[in-house]
Amino acid sequence: MLKSFIQGQIGLGELLAWLIAVVIAITVHEFAHAKSAELYGDPTPRAQGRVTLNPLAHYDPIGTTLFLVFGFGWAKPVPVNVLAMRNPRWNGAMVALWGPLSNFLTAALLAIPVRLGITGVYTGPTVIIMFACLLLGVFNLIPLGPLDGAHVLEGILSDRQRVRLYAFHARFQSVMLILLLLVLAVPPINRAVFGVILVPVMLLLRLLAGPHMTFGL
Secondary structure: OHHHHHOOOOOHHHHHHHHHHHHHHHHHHHHHHHHHHHHOOOOHHHHOOOOOOOHHHHOOOOHHHHHHHHOOOOOOOOOOOHHHOOOHHHHHHHHHHHHHHHHHHHHHHHHHHHHHOOOHHHHHHHHHHHHHHHHHHHHHOOOOOOOHHHHHHHHHOOHHHHHHHHHHHHHHHHHHHHHHHHHHHOHHHHHHHHHHHHHHHHHHHHHHHOOOOOOOO
16 A cells, blocks of 8 residues: 555555555454454453554554555454363354454445445545455455464364364464465465455445445555
């Protein structure tokens, strides 16, 4: 985003809208992880100061900065102890799922004033926030570690399959994270990946905001 602004691809107003959108999407996402873990019986997020909507609590010096500058990165992971939860298997999967779900719910709530036509000059920024939330939600549902989708998958697999997946993630998660960052950093590849993810994101955006809604990327 900052890179696009420096290169003259977007103006100051659009840059600010995107920065606010990313901060909101990330903050809601991480808060949902933390709060759901607490509700399932895990005191760890509360003890680490993560059950809050303060964006600074979820800021990762490297990952979030990359997100704000280049449009891809990560927030500070919420520490959880699934063994402290009442039902470690299912509760752990739901904690992972609540991150993307919170983004979808945020987009749905913002769609209400857009649909009612009461956002006025703030329609553009509101839709940008909706887009950022939907993009973050859809992306995190990809079932590859360390994304939320992998942890959701762990909760629905059989015990034997789950053990194999745990072992795979324990061995290759760091490698997958590096490969993911490399994929997102290489323009021809990230455009292809983004294009695939963009299909469900735009379908959801038009479903929520209206079929007439256009969005320039």
